[in-house]
Amino acid sequence: MNGIKHTVGIMITVICITILAFGLIRLTPGDPVLLMIGERGSDPIQYQKVATQLGLDKSITEQYQNFLSQAVQGNFGTSVVSSRPVKEELLARWPATIELGLFAMLLSLLIGIPAGIIAAVYRRRIADYVVTISSLVGYSMPIFWWGLVLILIFSVTLDLTPVSGRLDILYDIEPHTGFMLIDSLLSNAREEYQLDAFASALHHLLLPGIVMATVPIAVFARITRSSMLEVLSEDYIRTARAKGLSEFRVIMFHAFRNALIPIITIGGLFFVSTVVAGAILTETIFGWPGIGNYIVSSVYARDYPVIQACILVIGMLVIIVNMTTEYLYRLVNPRMRH
Amino acid sequence: MILSIKNLNIGFYDNQVYKPAIRNLSFELAAGEVLGVVGESGCGKSITNYALMGLLPSNALVTADRLELCGKKLLELNKKQWRDFRGNDVAMIFQDPMNALNPTITIEKQLVEMLSKMQKGKSGKEYRQMALKLLDKVGIPAAHLRLKNYPYELSGGMAQRVVIAMALACKPSILIADEPTTALDVTIQAQILNLLDQIRIDSNMAVIIVSHDIGIISEYADRIQVMYSGEVVESGTARQVTTNPYHPYTKGLLESLPGQGDKVPKSDLNTIPGVVIPIERQVEGCRYVERCPNAQDICHTTPPELIQISNNLSDLSRCHLRG
Numbered sequence: 001m002n003g004i005k006h007t008v009g010i011m012i013t014v015i016c017i018t019i020l021a022f023g024l025i026r027l028t029p030g031d032p033v034l035l036m037i038g039e040r041g042s043d044p045i046q047y048q049k050v051a052t053q054l055g056l057d058k059s060i061t062e063q064y065q066n067f068l069s070q071a072v073q074g075n076f077g078t079s080v081v082s083s084r085p086v087k088e089e090l091l092a093r094w095p096a097t098i099e100l101g102l103f104a105m106l107l108s109l110l111i112g113i114p115a116g117i118i119a120a121v122y123r124r125r126i127a128d129y130v131v132t133i134s135s136l137v138g139y140s141m142p143i144f145w146w147g148l149v150l151i152l153i154f155s156v157t158l159d160l161t162p163v164s165g166r167l168d169i170l171y172d173i174e175p176h177t178g179f180m181l182i183d184s185l186l187s188n189a190r191e192e193y194q195l196d197a198f199a200s201a202l203h204h205l206l207l208p209g210i211v212m213a214t215v216p217i218a219v220f221a222r223i224t225r226s227s228m229l230e231v232l233s234e235d236y237i238r239t240a241r242a243k244g245l246s247e248f249r250v251i252m253f254h255a256f257r258n259a260l261i262p263i264i265t266i267g268g269l270f271f272v273s274t275v276v277a278g279a280i281l282t283e284t285i286f287g288w289p290g291i292g293n294y295i296v297s298s299v300y301a302r303d304y305p306v307i308q309a310c311i312l313v314i315g316m317l318v319i320i321v322n323m324t325t326e327y328l329y330r331l332v333n334p335r336m337r338h
Numbered sequence: 339m340i341l342s343i344k345n346l347n348i349g350f351y352d353n354q355v356y357k358p359a360i361r362n363l364s365f366e367l368a369a370g371e372v373l374g375v376v377g378e379s380g381c382g383k384s385i386t387n388y389a390l391m392g393l394l395p396s397n398a399l400v401t402a403d404r405l406e407l408c409g410k411k412l413l414e415l416n417k418k419q420w421r422d423f424r425g426n427d428v429a430m431i432f433q434d435p436m437n438a439l440n441p442t443i444t445i446e447k448q449l450v451e452m453l454s455k456m457q458k459g460k461s462g463k464e465y466r467q468m469a470l471k472l473l474d475k476v477g478i479p480a481a482h483l484r485l486k487n488y489p490y491e492l493s494g495g496m497a498q499r500v501v502i503a504m505a506l507a508c509k510p511s512i513l514i515a516d517e518p519t520t521a522l523d524v525t526i527q528a529q530i531l532n533l534l535d536q537i538r539i540d541s542n543m544a545v546i547i548v549s550h551d552i553g554i555i556s557e558y559a560d561r562i563q564v565m566y567s568g569e570v571v572e573s574g575t576a577r578q579v580t581t582n583p584y585h586p587y588t589k590g591l592l593e594s595l596p597g598q599g600d601k602v603p604k605s606d607l608n609t610i611p612g613v614v615i616p617i618e619r620q621v622e623g624c625r626y627v628e629r630c631p632n633a634q635d636i637c638h639t640t641p642p643e644l645i646q647i648s649n650n651l652s653d654l655s656r657c658h659l660r661g
Binding site for chain 1: 391417421423425426429430432434438441442443451452488501
């Protein structure tokens with residue numbers, strides 16, 4: 001019963017996303033046809049021809065029906081700008097975004113959660129103040145500015161990190177999966193070359209990864225701290241101490257396990273929004289050839305099919321992350337399993 | 339003597355201000371003996387227990403002329419020694435069993451965690467057998483089914499039995515039961531107390547049982563210690579304290595039991611007027627004087643000493659007004 005409710009809920013969400021994806025872009029000012037043929041001295045016959053070609057001469061409902069029936073088959077139309085299928089364009093760019101997103105997620109979990117635990121355990125001591133204040137700063141950091149500052153310091157002044165791109169131009173890696181870290185190791189070059197390329201890919205990920213992870217690190221540190229503080233005052237923590245367990249075991253096995261429940265719920269929700277929003281800003285700043293960057297240029301070009309497809313795919317990603325969150329939540333909370 | 343305490347003082351630093359809590363507490367406990375500690379909320383019963391477990395917060399200051407448990411000088415233990423001590427020599431069970439067990443860990447894991455600390459290097463199967471035996475011992479039916487349960491799947495009484503099993507896992511020489519039945523149904527209370535008594539007899543363990551209910555305490559304890567605002571006001575054999583109470587506070591507690599007391603009809607409850615004075619407040623005379631029906635001038639000016647009141651050395655009371 002619950003499963004049916006759940007599925008219906010997801011289907012309604014998906015339909016809403018398609019309406020938004022289709023509708024929002026048509027509400028923005030600017031005519032894609034005019035952009036294509038040039039605004040000045042456009043020939044009405046030429047205009048009509050292009051509009052028909054793009055399917056924009058039909059009524060809105062017809063356009064939506066068209067969009068939907070094509071999307072269900074995995075066909076998102078053709079890009080107005082490149083005249084290549086949108087599907088191909090997206091497939092070529094998704095791995096870059098996913099790679100950066102996963103790297104940022106890894107960073108934010110590996111830094112944010114331990115920082116939160118330390119802050120809670122050493123409450124009202126120096127470590128706590130350091131974590132609390134820096135997470136407040138990180139949380140309120142405007143990403144576009146932060147990215148530029150880091151580029152200025154580490155790339156321009158110190159010359160430690162690359163300014164943009166995914167790989168040094170020295171290396172030529174043929175795409176297999178689209179994930180540069182994996183492709184560099186899969187390439188049929190010498191092992192030394194593979195490792196150098198891998199290091200270069202990692203090197204390029206570093207700065208954008210840090211920029212993208214800044215807000216999530218702060219969010220995870222804050223959630224973890226407050227959640228741990230709440231759990232540490234529970235009776236069962238006193239029991240664990242009374243059993244004579246080591247403080248490390250009390251904190252990591254008894255307290256953290258329970259603190260994970262709110263971390264997963266809130267963290268999952270927050271994560272999608274910060275990563276998706278972060279991807280658009282970070283990729284633009286670092287010239288990262290991913291979806292975020294692509295969305296921005298497509299919006300400028302009024303490339304309707306591309307924007308629609310991107311919003312749709314991001315919406316699906318949000319649903320998938322939410323489902324994963326729910327699954328993890330059941331995994332750590334035995335009361336939810338039945 | 340398993341436990342020997344002389345002039346124990348406990349206080350807390352609150353923003354660099356020292357606030358005393360326990361004042362000059364002295365008592366002893368022998369193997370197999372049951373000491374009942376009675377008093378209202380906030381009189382310092384739990385603080386004393388936490389001091390014996392080394393579980394006080396870091397702003398607490400504990401001093402004593404002597405504080406020995408199982409031959410160990412507690413004031414000299416370091417962190418590692420405290421960990422070995424807890425669970426090994428002394429174990430504790432708590433007021434609310436539903437919250438005393440970790441909600442996200444199975445009963446089996448919580449028991450085995452304790453067992454593997456005491457007896458290292460056994461196989462998972464052996465630990466499991468040991469855990470089963472413990473659950474059997476505390477009277478849990480179908481123990482093998484319960485092992486895979488999470489705490490929320492148990493009733494309050496069952497959960498308290500699990501807590502007891504966990505406390506017994508290491509065969510402690512002394513068990514501290516902090517209000518072990520307060521959160522349970524009345525019908526379950528007697529079962530749990532009988533179980534504790536049975537285990538005590540079997541293993542010759544000393545027990546400190548803390549409660550605000552002097553009626554429950556008097557049935558199970560050999561000796562009773564009545565505390566009021568951080569001090570012992572009366573102590574003695576259970577018989578002495580319940581049948582021939584000396585201190586007006588003890589008398590008040592006994593008269594407050596339902597159906598007791600001669601001043602009010604059986605259908606009404608007797609009460610002690612007023613509230614406990616805050617544990618940290620310093621007073622000139624007796625700490626109970628504000629609520630005492632027989633207070634005299636001396637009670638306002640001079641603090642009473644704990645003095646012997648019968649032929650028995652351990653029958654003590656802290657009151658100026660003898661007899």
